[in-house]
Amino acid sequence: xxxKATDGPKLPGKAPIKTRRxxxxxxxxxxxxxxxVGISLVVHxxxxxxxxxxxxxxxxxxxxxxxxxVKYRNVVIGTVSDVELSDDQKSVNATIKLVKQAESFTxxxxxxxxxxxxxxxGGVSGIxxxxxxxxxxxxxxxxxxRAKKFTGLENPPPITYGEPGKRFTLRTQxxxxxxxxxxxxxRKIPVGQVVAYALDADGxxxxxxxxxxxxxxxxxxxxTRFWNASGIDVNxxxxxxxxxxxxxxxxxxxxxxxxxxxxxxxDQPAGEEKAFDLFEDQQTALAPPSGKAQxxxxxxxxxxxxxKVDAPVExxxxxxxxxxxxxxxxxxxxxxFPVNVGIVIYPQRLGQAHLKMLEALKHDPxxxxxxxxxxxxxxxxxxxxxxxxxxxxxGQLYIALDFYPKAEKVVFDSTARPATIPTIPGxxxxxxxxxxxxxxxxxxxxxxxxxxxxxxxxxxLRKGLTQFNAKTLPGVQTTxxxxxxxxxxxxxxxxxxSPQREQLTQTLDELGRMSRSLRELSDYLxxxxxxxLRGRPDNAPPMDLKAPPRN
Amino acid sequence: MANYDNLVICEHxxxxxxxxxxxxxxxxxxxxxxxxxxxxxxxxxxxRLALTFTAAVLWIFANFYPVMSIxxxxxxxxxxxxxxxxxxxxxxxxxxALVAAIAIIIAPVFQLxxxxxxxxxxxxxxxxxxxxxxxxxxxxxxxxxMLEVCLLGAMVAVFKLAGLLDVLPGIGLxxxxxxxxxxxxxxxxxxxxxxxxx
Numbered sequence: 213x214x215x216k217a218t219d220g221p222k223l224p225g226k227a228p229i230k231t232r233r234x235x236x237x238x239x240x241x242x243x244x245x246x247x248x249v250g251i252s253l254v255v256h257x258x259x260x261x262x263x264x265x266x267x268x269x270x271x272x273x274x275x276x277x278x279x280x281x282v283k284y285r286n287v288v289i290g291t292v293s294d295v296e297l298s299d300d301q302k303s304v305n306a307t308i309k310l311v312k313q314a315e316s317f318t319x320x321x322x323x324x325x326x327x328x329x330x331x332x333x334g335g336v337s338g339i340x341x342x343x344x345x346x347x348x349x350x351x352x353x354x355x356x357x358r359a360k361k362f363t364g365l366e367n368p369p370p371i372t373y374g375e376p377g378k379r380f381t382l383r384t385q386x387x388x389x390x391x392x393x394x395x396x397x398x399r400k401i402p403v404g405q406v407v408a409y410a411l412d413a414d415g416x417x418x419x420x421x422x423x424x425x426x427x428x429x430x431x432x433x434x435x436t437r438f439w440n441a442s443g444i445d446v447n448x449x450x451x452x453x454x455x456x457x458x459x460x461x462x463x464x465x466x467x468x469x470x471x472x473x474x475x476x477x478x479d480q481p482a483g484e485e486k487a488f489d490l491f492e493d494q495q496t497a498l499a500p501p502s503g504k505a506q507x508x509x510x511x512x513x514x515x516x517x518x519x520k521v522d523a524p525v526e527x528x529x530x531x532x533x534x535x536x537x538x539x540x541x542x543x544x545x546x547x548x549f550p551v552n553v554g555i556v557i558y559p560q561r562l563g564q565a566h567l568k569m570l571e572a573l574k575h576d577p578x579x580x581x582x583x584x585x586x587x588x589x590x591x592x593x594x595x596x597x598x599x600x601x602x603x604x605x606x607g608q609l610y611i612a613l614d615f616y617p618k619a620e621k622v623v624f625d626s627t628a629r630p631a632t633i634p635t636i637p638g639x640x641x642x643x644x645x646x647x648x649x650x651x652x653x654x655x656x657x658x659x660x661x662x663x664x665x666x667x668x669x670x671x672x673l674r675k676g677l678t679q680f681n682a683k684t685l686p687g688v689q690t691t692x693x694x695x696x697x698x699x700x701x702x703x704x705x706x707x708x709x710s711p712q713r714e715q716l717t718q719t720l721d722e723l724g725r726m727s728r729s730l731r732e733l734s735d736y737l738x739x740x741x742x743x744x745l746r747g748r749p750d751n752a753p754p755m756d757l758k759a760p761p762r763n
Numbered sequence: 764m765a766n767y768d769n770l771v772i773c774e775h776x777x778x779x780x781x782x783x784x785x786x787x788x789x790x791x792x793x794x795x796x797x798x799x800x801x802x803x804x805x806x807x808x809x810x811r812l813a814l815t816f817t818a819a820v821l822w823i824f825a826n827f828y829p830v831m832s833i834x835x836x837x838x839x840x841x842x843x844x845x846x847x848x849x850x851x852x853x854x855x856x857x858x859x860a861l862v863a864a865i866a867i868i869i870a871p872v873f874q875l876x877x878x879x880x881x882x883x884x885x886x887x888x889x890x891x892x893x894x895x896x897x898x899x900x901x902x903x904x905x906x907x908x909m910l911e912v913c914l915l916g917a918m919v920a921v922f923k924l925a926g927l928l929d930v931l932p933g934i935g936l937x938x939x940x941x942x943x944x945x946x947x948x949x950x951x952x953x954x955x956x957x958x959x960x961x
Contacts, residue, residue: 237809243816250820253828253934279840 262290262310265317267324267348269364272304274328274346282308282317282324282348289314289350306364308348318360321353325365337368367392370407376426377404380482382438382468384490387418389442389466396422397441397469403428406468420490422468435476438490439497442466473498503560506533506583507630510553510597510611511541514641518607519599525555525611533557535611553599554630555611584631588624591634593617599638609638768959773798782959804953808960811949812882818945819875824938826868830917831936834929843935844868844913866909871942874904874950881957890961901954908950910943 274280275295282290290310298305308324310317327349329338341347348364351372370393371377387409396404404424411418424432444463446455468490472479482488491497516538525533537554559566569575575582587595594617602610613633622634637645705712737744769782775798783791785803793800806814825844832841842850844867851860877897884891891897917936924930 237807237813239807239810239813243813243820246817246820250824253824281839 260312262312262314263318263360264293265308265310265359266361267306267308267364268298268361269304269306269326270366272306274326274341275304275306275348276345280306280345280347282310282314282350283327284314284317284350284352289317292348306348314350316352317350318358319353320355320357320359322359322362323351323353323365323369324362325349325368327368330367370405371423375423377424378426378429378432378482378484379407379421379423380432380438381485381487382420382422382490383487384418384420384440387420388440390420390440390468391466394442394466394468396424397467398424398428398431398471400469401428403431419487420468430481431472432470432482432486433472433476433479434482434486435472435479436470436482436488437473437497438468438470438488439494440466440490440492441469441494469494471498473500500561500563502558504578505556505558507536508555508557508587509628509630509632510555510635511632512551512553512599512635513548514551514599514637516551516553516599516609518601519553519609519611523602523608523610525557525613527557527562527613528615529612530562532559532561553611581626584626587631587633588626590615591622591624594619595633597633597635599635599641601638771800773800802953804956806948806953808882808885808957812879812886814945814949815875815878815882818942818949819879821938821942821945822872822875825935825942828935828938829933830939831921831933832931833924834931835927841933844939863913866907867913870904870907871910871946874901874908874946877901877904878949878954885957885961888961894961898954898957901950905950908946910939910946914939914943 269275272295275292277292277295280292281288282292288311290308292306293309294307296305296307297303325348326346327338327341328346329342330336349368351369352374354373390406390409392406392408394406395402396406404422406420407423408421409418410421422438442463444455446453470488471494519535519538521535521538523535524531525535527533533556535553536556537552539552539554541550541552542548543550562569573586575586594615595613596616596619598612598614599609600612602608616636619634619636624634625632704710707713740748743749771780771782772778773780773793773796776793776796778793778795780791780793780800783801785791785801787803787805790802791800792798827843829841829843830847832839834840848860848864848868851857851863854860877900881891881894881897881901884894914936917939921930921932921936
């Protein structure tokens with residue numbers, strides 16, 4: 213290409229311009245970032261948001277929307293977002309927003325309750341809520357089903373799920389003073405508690421559920437007996453007065469104790485949910501098993517005032533049964549009112565005797581007819597029932613089975629059910645009879661005749677006495693006067709200055725003199741016996757020179 | 764009538780000057796009173812609009828996320844801006860609650876809405892419908908928007924309570940801080956430039 217002179221330098225052409233309809237400046241990144249941050253926050257909170265559940269409480273006390281939290285093991289797992297009355301205005305619905313991790317709390321059997329300060333016999337709980345305000349406690353269930361609506365508990369459950377230990381069911385007739393939370397003792401150490409109780413389906417008993425914490429749950433064995441340890445056990449016996457109780461708190465809130473009997477061979481730890489009987493007290497709980505019950509019927513022709521249902525039945529002084537019924541009957545033939553007493557006996561309670569008897573007689577305890585026949589032979593040998601007075605003060609009666617070989621023979625009906633054991637009157641009854649016969653004899657005495665005779669005798673006596681008074685007594689009186697006179701003269705005779713006494717003195721002097729002269733004579737005669745014949749010589753010496761002078 | 768569009772009057776001493784075009788870091792001053800006449804505004808209409816949207820998002824954060832939460836012995840409480848207005852309204856000073864609501868919630872949101880309205884039309888080089896009244900309202904609302912006051916109050920509360928209680932500043936507080944700064948920038952006097960552009 214050649215350049216021509218006429219061709220000046222070509223002007224540069226205009227570059228084509230494209231106008232973009234929208235030109236977006238970089239500054240838009242700023243709002244986009246802001247929006248992204250916002251979205252991320254929203255997404256994060258959506259991700260964090262767990263399920264929403266509704267709890268139904270009796271009252272809304274302590275529940276505040278957006279403030280009350282739900283805690284599990286003291287970690288917040290949700291908040292109350294709304295509190296409102298239920299549709300029927302009978303309760304309060306609290307809407308709870310759970311956090312994501314707490315998803316498992318929607319299991320159907322999860323439990324929720326309001327934690328507030330509580331003071332009970334078992335202790336004080338929830339003190340921390342005094343400052344922080346009430347919160348909702350939660351416990352995870354184990355069910356695989358999920359739920360949206362829950363009913364809040366009024367009281368915290370005593371046991372949380374997943375706590376190591378075992379649950380057992382106790383059957384009893386009544387609840388006694390046991391309550392939820394009552395302690396369960398093993399050798400007086402609290403090892404568990406009562407977690408629930410409910411009536412039987414037919415309302416004829418109570419099922420108490422207890423929880424024994426690990427590792428002590430191993431002590432609940434197949435043979436273990438549970439008994440009610442509430443209250444005080446007062447025993448008055450030959451050894452004095454004994455008061456027994458498990459602990460002060462069991463006095464207040466009731467309690468249950470358990471133990472296996474000392475001799476329980478081949479004992480295995482009991483399995484979960486095993487059912488036991490709850491006995492009234494330790495003594496009945498640890499008593500050997502009663503064995504098979506045998507129902508018997510007794511028929512008394514006497515008043516049985518003081519015989520109550522549950523009165524003991526003793527065999528030779530060993531208690532082995534009890535009275536189950538006391539009913540009045542009407543005897544058509546005799547037109548009398550006998551009393552029918554139903555008793556139940558537990559032959560196994562006789563222990564050694566029962567075992568030996570079974571062995572010796574080759575008796576099968578499950579063979580009822582044979583058992584009745586055995587009773588028949590005992591009755592042949594004089595087995596009789598008697599209502600005896602156990603306590604003279606209260607007049608309580610008990611039934612005693614004893615052998616009376618002299619008792620009248622009776623025919624035993626071995627086909628009747630329950631078997632009937634013949635009776636003899638009670639000991640008090642016998643005493644009454646004896647007294648009666650004595651009174652009869654006394655009645656038969658001829659008391660009137662005796663009284664008549666006695667009366668006539670008395671009349672005679674009175675007559676004699678009158679005679680005596682009228683006739684004999686005056687004579688006696690005069691005699692006595694004479695005697696008195698005689699005595700008077702005698703006393704005057706013997707008086708100091710009486711002439712008689714003077715004379716007596718003189719006489720006595722004379723007598724003395726006489727005796728002296730007699731002695732002289734005798735002395736003289738002793739010395740001069742010849743003088744008796746010859747007479748006294750003239751030169752005779754004085755009779756006694758030493759003799760006292762004559763007066 | 765002469766065209767006075769490119770004149771500028773000093774707002775302090777009413778001296779009249781020709782408008783000049785400034786570049787970055789430049790500021791024009793009044794020769795009589797040394798007051799600032801014009802300042803370089805680096806924001807285009809598009810940037811303004813973008814920042815306005817950002818501010819709107821922040822406003823949403825500030826109002827829906829708790830500004831702060833306090834914690835005392837397990838007693839926990841957190842509050843958003845709206846909660847604080849409600850708290851004021853139940854007291855004996857309900858009127859103050861109204862003022863607070865206007866100052867920290869209503870005025871800013873109106874400012875943002877008006878800005879969005881005006882700027883989105885300005886982006887297309889058009890005057891929006893009711894442009895004049897919108898611009899006047901923006902001017903009227905400016906003294907009523909007191910986000911920075913609210914921010915200062917919240918920060919004072921946070922620092923003072925920090926010794927007594929466990930105080931946790933929330934997302935709302937940070938959003939509020941950024942929002943109040945952006946509002947100063949966006950809804951300031953510079954908005955009057957729109958009169959000249961359009």
